[in-house]
Amino acid sequence: MGVYNRAPLEVERGQGVRLWSTDGTEYLDCVSGISTNALGHAHPKLVQAVKDQAEKLWHVSNIFKIPGQDALADSLCEKSFADVVFFTNSGTEAIECALKTARKFHVANGQPERIDIYGFDGSFHGRTYGAINAAANPSYTEGFGPKMEGFHQLKWGDKAALTAAFENPNTAAIILEPVQGEGGCRATPDADLRWMREMADQYGVLIIFDEVQCGMGRTGKLWAHEWASMTPDIMAIAKALGGGFPIGACLATAEAAKGMTVGVHGSTFGGNPLAMAVGQAAFDEVSSDAILDNVNEVAGYLTQQLHGLKERFPDVIVEVRGKGLLLGVKLVPNNREFMGWARDEAKLLVAGGGDNLVRVLPPLNITLDEAREAIEKFEKACEFARAKVAG
Numbered sequence: 001m002g003v004y005n006r007a008p009l010e011v012e013r014g015q016g017v018r019l020w021s022t023d024g025t026e027y028l029d030c031v032s033g034i035s036t037n038a039l040g041h042a043h044p045k046l047v048q049a050v051k052d053q054a055e056k057l058w059h060v061s062n063i064f065k066i067p068g069q070d071a072l073a074d075s076l077c078e079k080s081f082a083d084v085v086f087f088t089n090s091g092t093e094a095i096e097c098a099l100k101t102a103r104k105f106h107v108a109n110g111q112p113e114r115i116d117i118y119g120f121d122g123s124f125h126g127r128t129y130g131a132i133n134a135a136a137n138p139s140y141t142e143g144f145g146p147k148m149e150g151f152h153q154l155k156w157g158d159k160a161a162l163t164a165a166f167e168n169p170n171t172a173a174i175i176l177e178p179v180q181g182e183g184g185c186r187a188t189p190d191a192d193l194r195w196m197r198e199m200a201d202q203y204g205v206l207i208i209f210d211e212v213q214c215g216m217g218r219t220g221k222l223w224a225h226e227w228a229s230m231t232p233d234i235m236a237i238a239k240a241l242g243g244g245f246p247i248g249a250c251l252a253t254a255e256a257a258k259g260m261t262v263g264v265h266g267s268t269f270g271g272n273p274l275a276m277a278v279g280q281a282a283f284d285e286v287s288s289d290a291i292l293d294n295v296n297e298v299a300g301y302l303t304q305q306l307h308g309l310k311e312r313f314p315d316v317i318v319e320v321r322g323k324g325l326l327l328g329v330k331l332v333p334n335n336r337e338f339m340g341w342a343r344d345e346a347k348l349l350v351a352g353g354g355d356n357l358v359r360v361l362p363p364l365n366i367t368l369d370e371a372r373e374a375i376e377k378f379e380k381a382c383e384f385a386r387a388k389v390a391g
């Protein structure tokens with residue numbers, strides 16, 4: 001189906017932060033499969049994990065016990081607020097599980113009327129019905145039938161509206177990305193996240209975090225909400241969890257998941273042995289101090305350098321924002337056009353984003369030398385853009 005506006009680039013192979021097209025051109029990849037290839041391309045540990053598991057067992061169905069699934073769930077719980085995990089194949093399925101878990105919680109509590117779920121503008125939660133209704137971005141919901149009942153959208157940063165949402169006795173949950181990805185790299189201030197936690201506790205509302213993009217080390221802590229020293233009740237993760245292999249997960253406290261009893265939810269592929277083997281290898285690596293330290297070091301460098309470019313190219317760059325290696329650069333020229341210039345003129349791949357942004361999303365193990373190269377290429381793209389903007 002013609003649902004993608006694809007770049008005119010046929011990708012053949014990758015190694016670390018580099019990609020090669022079928023015509024042999026080398027690119028520096030600061031897209032990372034949209035924050036998915038957190039360890040770069042063809043990471044030896046992930047390659048080995050796939051090979052080893054491929055020779056043993058791929059799939060059995062969740063009607064059997066899957067030791068690798070218990071092991072990865074244990075690892076995730078040990079390094080998060082969660083007590084239980086449900087594995088999926090994608091981010092949007094992890095969101096579905098999160099939304100269903102929240103509504104079931106209130107049913108289990110004897111309050112089935114609590115179905116209202118509040119999301120925020122600029123959010124992205126995936127493409128399934130629950131996910132598009134939760135994010136309520138008109139360009140993703142229009143033409144797909146009636147809006148689902150009980151979903152509401154709040155303006156990001158509108159505290160009065162959010163207060164009213166907490167006070168609504170039918171509210172089940174609020175859902176947000178602590179740092180927005182697709183919508184424009186906006187980070188909710190730490191103090192606001194802590195305030196949300198207090199309000200949620202006071203009014204019996206659940207907090208669902210969508211850390212599909214900002215989690216798994218992307219912001220310099222394993223989970224983005226760690227910066228605010230608070231925790232959600234439920235969290236969806238995916239993207240970097242499999243390092244490029246399709247894996248998602250819905251994490252929850254035992255209390256929040258108390259309605260998720262035998263038979264109420266499931267998945268054929270979710271958590272299969274092959275996925276779990278790769279997921280474990282990726283998680284062990286990404287959750288290491290070495291990777292998280294590297295994210296903070298490189299992020300500091302990139303942020304400083306991008307601000308420098310903004311000073312030098314005010315006719316090209318409006319603003320630099322984001323957190324860690326989830327960096328957004330708001331542009332004067334059209335972001336799609338700029339992505340093409342960066343690709344063709346500087347052999348640098350960057351991602352698009354809402355609010356006329358390009359996102360710089362390198363792998364989390366990018367070296368400082370490679371980051372320097374990225375900046376040189378970004379500068380080259382800015383020079384080209386300057387000439388274009390000046391006409």
Ligand SMILES: *Cc1c(COP(=O)(O)O)cnc(C)c1O
Binds near residue numbers: 091181
């Ligand atoms: C990518 C993304 C999703 C959807 O994940 P899929 O694997 O594409 O279903 C959900 N939430 C956020 C924040 C994302 O960035």
